[in-house]
Amino acid sequence: MKLEEYIGQIRPFDQKAADAAWDWWDSLCKPLRGMGMLEEMIVQLAGIYGTEKIDSLNPVVVIMGADNGVVAEGVSQTGSEVTAQVLENMGDRISSVCIMSRVEGLEVIPVNIGMFTDGKHPRIWNRPVRYGTGNIAKEPAMTREEADRAIVTGIEVVKELCGQGYRMIITGEMGIGNTTPSSAIASVLLSKDPAEVTGRGAGLSSQALEHKIEVIRQAIAVNQPDKDDILDVVSKVGSLDIAGMIGCYIGGAVMGVPVLIDGFISSIAAYCAAKLSPACRPYMVATHCSAEPAGQMMLDALGMKAPIQAGMHLGEGTGAVTAYSLYKYALALYNGLPSFGEAKVEQYQHLA
Secondary structure, eight states: OOHHHHHTTOOOOOHHHHHHHHHHHHHBSSSTTTTTHHHHHHHHHHHHHTOSOOOOOOEEEEEEEEOOGGGGGSOSSSOTHHHHHHHHHHHTTOSHHHHHHHHHTOEEEEEEEEOSSOOOSTTSEEOOSSSSOOOTTTSOSSOHHHHHHHHHHHHHHHHHHHHTTOOEEEEEEEOTTTHHHHHHHHHHHTTOOHHHHOOOTTTOOHHHHHHHHHHHHHHHHHHOOOTTOHHHHHHHHOOHHHHHHHHHHHHHHHHTOOEEEOSHHHHHHHHHHHHHOGGGGGGEEEOBOOSSTTHHHHHHHHTOOOSBOSOOOOOTTHHHHHHHHHHHHHHHHHHHOOBHHHHTOOOOOOOO
16 A cells, blocks of 8 residues: 555544543643643544543554665664564673563563665564665665555555554664764755754764764755755655654554653654644654753654653664553553542632
């Protein structure tokens, strides 16, 4: 199925169900809106699922893994071979996100959407659109058709997982050098100088950071991406893991399930998805604010706020998995608190 056909399947957010969830919260024995964003998170779920009756979420963590040709420019501390090794580690369930996910009882699905090599571990889903991107400092990352296909691949991964019974998608990425295309996209779409949106990634020196910024300037100058054409931007200065995550956000909306945004790179993908299809934005959930320079900028651009401000910037979906624990507390209250009448407490009223 084509991208446009998938986008056409997205049903509107159910505001009536969201309002009913607010009514339910307000009937429970606690100060009105006393749990702040935890209440908002459940109300959003009600609008996504189309019912205020929410008992289980059955989430799954989806990690999009891909390699970036721009690593040849020396923009990362490690080489591209680390991407494949970390995905293999995810297969063995020993990476950071896997250890955190084990605490919450979550399955992690590593998806190879464009590494330089196929994944070997049987738990890796090999769905390569191409084997690594071009070096954006010298050429486009990929063709427009490949960007489109990577997005559709992300949609179809979500569709397959929802077919297995999962009802929440937690996104993440793995790709050495991927903060470079992320910052390039942010620079173009937010009309910011690369120096304003570029950070140290996995740990660059100050000198290496300056070089990274110049590489991004060169990539934009060489490729001349059109900021009003998301596919043009992603294909010219983007990455395959970002394109795959764009598909995850659209796919969640198509399937009527929430999709949790991780950090900076994930938020780039979320912003692109919202530009491609504004109807998918209500299905996305911000989880934490990345410590990368453009972390807050991207949340502001999305018009979202994140419940966790912890200075995290590891990636892999680690921030989003951390935020999932908040849903467990929120649902416990939503389904477990007595009403004011049951608790024999005078009901609070909304006052002007």
